[in-house]
Amino acid sequence: MKLVRVSLLAALTLGACRVSDNTNNSEGPKTAEATVAPILTTPDAQDLHSYARPREARVTHVALDLSLDFETKRLGGTATLDIDRKADAKEIVLDDNGLEIQSVVDASKQPLPYKVGANDQYRGSPLTIALKPDTKRIVITYKSAPDASALLWLSPEQTAGKKAPFMFSQGESINNRSWIPTQDSPAIRQSWEAAIHVPAGTTVVMSAPRIEQPITQGGESVFNFRMDHSVAPYMIAIAAGDLAFKSLGNRTGVWAEPATINAAANELVDTEKMVAAAEKLYGPYRWGRYDVIVLPPSFPFGGMENPNMTFLTPTFIAGDKSLVSLVAHELAHSWSGNLATNATWNDFWLNEGMTTYAERRIVEELYGKKVADEQVALGVDALDKAVASNGGPGGGDTRLHLDLKGRSADDGTSDIAYEKGAAFLRTIEANVGRERFDAWLKGWFDRHAFQPVTSAIFLADLRQNLIKGDKALEQKLMLDDWVYKPGVPSNLVRPAAAVFAEQDKASTALAGGGTAPQAWANWTTDERLRFLNRLPRKLPKPRLDALQAAYDLNGTQNLEVRFAWLDLAVGSRYDPAVPSLEQFLTSQGRGKFVRPLFKALAKDVQWGRPIAARIYPKARPLYHPLVGRDLDKLGLQTVGKPTPK
Structure with a gap:
């Protein structure tokens, strides 16, 4: 008998399994081409936002053959699923949200009994398919519903070019089950391919390499794509419309509508x-x-x-x-999120916190430390605001590892995941040194490439490969406090006060009755945002007039600055900003911008709500279902009356 020493990290991952043999005997990281990602079996890796039972039967590959119909607003055709299963598995459970299933057959085209279960407001419905003893492939013929939550269908008038219709998808967190019948969980990675049929003249792009030139015949074009790597299902994405391409380098390029392509490429x-x-x-x-x-x-x-x-x-x-x-x-995200992916949405911070940290390191590498430090400081501002809006330091949703049982998977997408997660990594870096931390982080991506991960796996890897038994360092880092406890631990490394000293001084001066600072012309976007965001939310009209006269904030084309200005204007009931506000809300649908503005307007029953109720019906057709779904709850069709609870 050979004795094997098992580490904590290994103990966590040995529960991961291929369904067929219930073991994972890998030694070190595997390539995506060599293996299907393991299924994690620890309780914290159970995805409560999916009906799938992957330890019994799991999807390993999805092949789509779909036709896109702009008139009916549907994608329809077949999804062929390769599955890995236990020999005695009697059924496989998929995720479904509004799909119109026409038939389910096996590889021999023999029917397989199936049932769509009751709909849950957060998860959709289970699609349960009976398996024969030898079933390894399933073919589902179906259509997406016209109101599929992942898809937005735009008329020509709603596009930049105004000439052709457009469609795009947004799958994260669990919306792809509204157009793809599969196991829609980030814990169940799948390779995939697609053949997409569209009217001739329409260009299709997807989140996978195109494997051949499109074929056009009889008024139809067919585009083919294949993703050989195993990915989380929410990463399957499609866009179709009037598109042009410009190269940005040897392996980079940009697609956009012809009306937008030059400005996009320049940026x-x-x-x-x-x-x-x-x-x-x-x-x-x-x-x-x-x-x-x-x-x-x-x-x-x-x-x-x-x-x-x-x-x-x-x-x-x-x-x-x-x-x-x-x-x-x-x-x-090509490293943090796409390589190593949160196994459940309770650990969304593993995607976004690590990415926010990495983003600022890339910015520092290209644009310098001052720019990166300013963005870190704005991030800490956002973190403080997020803690306050999520119940304060004791609020449960201020933890990194969340409890989303019985809730929407999207409830975890606050700045806590982004900014507390990034602050956690900066704190580790500050305590161990950048060189040492970089080496660990690069190793993290190598060790967990193309695999699902949890907070427990993250902490075990830190302890095994970075802390290495250093008890003083372990105590200093406060790892469990960061991940599992609410609020922000006391060892947070905050940016130096001098980062925005000039802008903070100017904000204080204006709030006290001073003039609009002339230095604005020399400030960066981040410095302008800090100045605007530090002003009191209720300013008298003469001071707002002075800002508008000095900087024409109602007309600025920098939409981050414009949003900061309009947020201030709404809080101050500033009527001269209303035309700019209306144009802003009816010309773009970015949730970060439109949600808080409409919510602030709706809350102000006497001044803001009538404005919102007038604008919202015009703006609503432009918005993706993910945004409209939230804003519809405000009941803006009823002027002056708050939404009933």
Whole structure:
């Protein structure tokens, strides 16, 4: 008998299994081409937002053959699923949200009985398919519903070019089950391929390499894609419309509507340099090309880190590259999130906190320490605000590892995940030194490439590969306090007060009756944001008049600055900003911008709510379902009356 010494990290991951043999005998990291990612079996890795039972039967590969219909707002065709199963498994359970299932057959085209279960407001429905003893492949014929939560269908008038319709998807967190019948859990990684049929003249891009030139025949074009790496299902993404392409470097490029392509390419000239900077920090980029698509202004997020093809909002185009840290963030996800992915949405911080930390390291590498330090300081401001809005230091949702049982998977997408997570990593770095921390972080991505991870796995890896039994360091880092306890631990490393000293002094002076600072012209975007965000939320009209006269904030094309201004204007009931507010809310659908403005307006029953009720019906058709779903709850169709609880 050979004695084996098992570490804590190994003990956590040995529970991971291929369904067919219930073991994971790997020695070190495996390549994506060599193996299917393991299923984690510890209780904290159980995904309560999926109906899947992957230890009995799991999806390993998805092959889509779908037709896109702009008129009916549907994707329809077949999804062929390869499965790994226990020999005695009688059924496989998939996730479904509004799919119209027409048939389910096996590889021999023999029918398989199936049932769609009751709908849950947060998870959708289970799609349970009976298995024969030899079933290894399932073919589902289906259509997505016209109101599928992942998809937004835009008329030509709602696009930048105004010439052709457009469609795009947003799968995170659990919305892809509204157009793909699979096990929609980040813990169940799957390779995939797709053949997409569209009207001739329409261009399709997906979050996977295109494997051949599109074939056009009889008024139809067919685009083919294949993702050989195993990815979390929410990373399967599609966009289709009138699109043009410009190269940004040897392995980078940008897609956008022809009306947007030149401005987008000009803003993105540093993308190739960003990839090189990220590789220097975190190891090889493993996804082949890094392309981006700048979507119509309805895209609900700043960006989405879909592999090979980051989806971006056009609201980052300021004309001076001052907002391209967004691109650095999405690129960083190619390591944190796409390589090592949170197994459940309770650990969303493992995706976003690590990425926010990495984003600022990339920014420092390319644009200097001062720029990075300012962004860190703005992040700490956002963290303080997020703690206050999530119940204060004792609020349960201020923990990194969350409890989302019985709640929406999206409830964890606050700045706690982003900024507390990033602050945690900065605190570790400050205590162990950058060189040592960088070596550990690069190793983390190597050890967990193409695999799901949990907070427990993260902490075990830290203890095994960085702390290495140093009890004094362990105590100093307060690891469990950061991850499992509410609030912000006392060892938080805050930025130096001098970072924004000039802007803070100017904010205090204006709040006390001073004039608009002339130094504004020389400030960066981040410095302008700090100045505006530090002003009292209720300023008298003469001071707001002075700001508008000095800087034309109602007309600024930097939408981050404009949002900060409009947030201040709404809080101060500043009527001269209302036309700018209306244009802002009806010309883009980024949730970060439109949600807080509409919520602030709706809360102000006498002044703001009538304004919101007038604007919202015009704005609503532009918004993705993820944004509209939240704002519909405000009941803005009822002027002057708060939404019933």
